[in-house]
Amino acid sequence: MRKEISKFVAAGNDFLFLESAAGVSSHLTTEAIVKICDRHFGIGADGLVIMQPLSDTATKWYFYNNDGSKAAMCGNAARAAAAWLEIKGAKFPHQLQTEFGNVKLEVLSAGLFSAEISYEQRPLKATPISSGAVLVDTGVPHAVLEVHNDVLKMTDRNLALPHRWPQEAGPAGANVTFFRRLKPDAIEAITFERGVEDFTLSCGTGVLAAAMVSSTFGSTLARWPEAGLSVENPGGKLKVLAPGFPNSLVLVGPAQAVFQTSYTIAL
16 A cells, blocks of 8 residues: 655654545554654654544544554644644644544744643643652653753663553553753753653653643642743753643644655555
8 A cells, every 4th residue: 555654843753644534544554553663664753643634624633653552642743733734735723633632733933833732621630659750641641750960861761661650550651751940931851752662852742741740749839930831852942831721731842844755555
C-alpha cells in the first residue's frame, strides 16, 4: 500500500502524518507502524498520526507512539497537527477530536500554534504517589518530580525508571517528567516518555504536567503566572497558559513541516 506521508516537527518532537477518509485502516499493523517510525529501516519519527477529516473545522486523529502503542493525547503532535491542517487549507479555530477529548487548535502567527486541551470531564489534579513523585494526567499520566540541578542534562534512563511504573498510574505506567524552577514565570523540564522508552527533546503533555505542578502544588511560590509560564525543553521553549484551569490548559509553541514523501507500507 503506497501512501503520501508528511513529516512535521514541534519543539524537537517529530511526527509522521497520513490522511485516511475512513480513519484507521485495519491492515495498518503494529509492525507496520514500528517500521515506518524506525529511524534506520523506515522514515523515522517519535510517532505516527492518522488524520480523518470530518469538516473544514473538525478532524479526528489516531495517534501511535513509535513502538506501535496508542496514546490518547500528545501536546506537541497537536500543534504539529495544526501545522498540517494549515497546509491542507483547513479553517481555524479547528477542533481536533482525540481519544482523550477535544483540542482547540489556533494559528497564532507564522509557524506558531496553540492547542487548548479540555479537561472538563476530568478536571486536573496533582496527587502524591508512592514513588515520591506527583501524578498528573494531562492527557497522558506523568510522574512529576522537582529537582534542583540542570534538568536539560538529565538523560540517564536510570533516573526515570524507578518512577516509570507507579501502581497509581495503571498497567501502562506513566511518563516521567523532571522540572527545575528558574524564576516565578519560568521552568525547565525534560520527560522520559513511555512508548518511546527514553528521554525526548520535548513532550507537550509533560510540559503541561510540569507547569501545573510548579504552579499549583507544594510551595508558597506556586501560582499560575498571569502572562503564562515559560517552559524550556531540550528541543526549545514552550509556553503554558491557564485561563481555564483546572478545566483546560493552552500549550503554545512552534511547529513546521519537514517534508512530504510517498512511502510503501508493507502489509
